[in-house]
Amino acid sequence: MCLAVPAKVVSIDGEKAVVELGGLTRQARTMLVPNVKVGDYVLLHAGFAIQTLDEAAAQETLELLARMAEAGAGEA
Amino acid sequence: MRFIDEFRQPALAGALAERIKRWSGPPVSLMEVCGTHTVAIFRHGLRGLLPPQVRLLSGPGCPVCVTPNGEIDKAIALASNPGVILATFGDMMKVPGSYSSLAEAKARGSIIRVVYSAMEAVEIAQENPGKAVVFFGVGFETTAPTTAASILEAKRLGLKNFFFLSAHKLVPPALRALLEAGEVRIDGLICPGHVSTIIGSRPYEFIPRDYAIPCVISGFEPVDILQAIAMLLDMRVEGKAEVAIQYRRAVRPQGNPQALDTMAGAFQVGDAEWRGLGPIPQSGLQLRDGMEAFAAERHLEMKMRPPREAAACRCGEVLRGLINPPECSIFGTGCTPEHPVGPCMVSTEGTCAAWFLYRPGG
Numbered sequence: 141m142c143l144a145v146p147a148k149v150v151s152i153d154g155e156k157a158v159v160e161l162g163g164l165t166r167q168a169r170t171m172l173v174p175n176v177k178v179g180d181y182v183l184l185h186a187g188f189a190i191q192t193l194d195e196a197a198a199q200e201t202l203e204l205l206a207r208m209a210e211a212g213a214g215e216a
Numbered sequence: 217m218r219f220i221d222e223f224r225q226p227a228l229a230g231a232l233a234e235r236i237k238r239w240s241g242p243p244v245s246l247m248e249v250c251g252t253h254t255v256a257i258f259r260h261g262l263r264g265l266l267p268p269q270v271r272l273l274s275g276p277g278c279p280v281c282v283t284p285n286g287e288i289d290k291a292i293a294l295a296s297n298p299g300v301i302l303a304t305f306g307d308m309m310k311v312p313g314s315y316s317s318l319a320e321a322k323a324r325g326s327i328i329r330v331v332y333s334a335m336e337a338v339e340i341a342q343e344n345p346g347k348a349v350v351f352f353g354v355g356f357e358t359t360a361p362t363t364a365a366s367i368l369e370a371k372r373l374g375l376k377n378f379f380f381l382s383a384h385k386l387v388p389p390a391l392r393a394l395l396e397a398g399e400v401r402i403d404g405l406i407c408p409g410h411v412s413t414i415i416g417s418r419p420y421e422f423i424p425r426d427y428a429i430p431c432v433i434s435g436f437e438p439v440d441i442l443q444a445i446a447m448l449l450d451m452r453v454e455g456k457a458e459v460a461i462q463y464r465r466a467v468r469p470q471g472n473p474q475a476l477d478t479m480a481g482a483f484q485v486g487d488a489e490w491r492g493l494g495p496i497p498q499s500g501l502q503l504r505d506g507m508e509a510f511a512a513e514r515h516l517e518m519k520m521r522p523p524r525e526a527a528a529c530r531c532g533e534v535l536r537g538l539i540n541p542p543e544c545s546i547f548g549t550g551c552t553p554e555h556p557v558g559p560c561m562v563s564t565e566g567t568c569a570a571w572f573l574y575r576p577g578g
Contacts, residue, residue: 142251
């Protein structure tokens with residue numbers, strides 16, 4: 141029930157946005173993420189954007205893991 | 217898809233799995249609290265990547281599963297009133313109440329509509345001014361702000377025919393009740409990622425402090441979950457217990473303040489009954505003082521018989537992490553997703569349904 145999927149904000153009109161996920165567009169209510177901008181990625185849950193996604197944080201996580209994977213391969 | 221595919225990279229998952237396999241400490245039991253995690257763990261075959269001394273337990277994190285029969289009975293009683301349209305999420309339809317499910321009530325003539333969003337229930341109320349529309353809201357902190365925003369929207373629109381019945385529940389008080397009961401050994405908690413996008417990391421801080429159990433808030437892709445497990449093992453090695461965030465792209469320590477404000481605008485915290493865990497103080501959401509105009513229980517008739525439980529069903533023990541589903545005598549025989557006896561077999565995120573769907577040869 142707590143499934144939420146990343147979706148890209150295509151347009152915003154008041155407290156409604158059009159978001160795109162996997163090639164499909166959906167409507168999303170934006171009252172829970174008042175600072176959202178076109179181009180942001182949000183988590184979509186039950187017709188609402190519930191949080192914006194932080195690209196820099198995602199990148200940091202992936203870089204940390206890539207370094208760990210390289211170090212692990214070196215050990216093996 | 218962005219933010220998904222990167223966290224499914226086999227090279228990263230493989231490296232994490234190798235690291236976890238090198239665990240040389242004592243056997244550990246890690247609980248994934250959230251049903252969405254349970255399903256992801258089975259779907260991606262993550263249990264098979266773990267060494268035998270790292271065991272995963274499923275917790276009470278499926279909102280449909282922890283809804284007691286009495287709350288489903290109330291929804292059915294409300295829907296049986298002529299002139300009422302009951303709207304709820306699809307997950308609730310097949311859950312057996314004491315005497316029937318909502319799906320069976322619908323077959324008997326009650327008007328019950330499945331909605332994807334609470335806001336659709338508000339729209340149904342606008343389109344049907346001659347009917348009373350009841351939204352039966354279920355879900356944890358992930359979902360509660362969307363219900364709250366919808367109730368506040370109904371208020372703004374001045375709707376007099378929109379009502380609400382709550383089965384909304386809160387995760388941290390249930391974790392406290394589970395740990396306080398002390399029935400099951402837990403060496404680390406994989407905390408729910410999407411609940412935490414709303415509440416942040418602070419509401420879990422009592423767990424390391426009072427119970428010395430490390431917590432990691434995890435995302436839902438295979439790399440996320442494996443990294444969360446590796447982080448929990450690292451904390452055990454270092455003898456540390458704290459709340460860490462693996463799912464940093466979506467979870468901030470303070471959560472989503474706007475969503476929390478919205479929840480507080482419609483709801484107040486009250487006691488709630490959980491299937492398997494019983495009554496837990498301050499663990500549910502009810503309409504706040506001043507919002508009584510939306511209370512379905514107050515304005516609509518509700519003829520109820522006393523709730524009862526299915527005798528053979530062991531959902532309660534499954535929800536507390538005490539038994540695995542196959543230890544229940546009716547699992548896979550008397551109780552299947554087609555003919556579920558208990559809610560853990562109904563919900564796609566129920567532990568029993570996950571074990572059934574992903575069982576060897578299944």
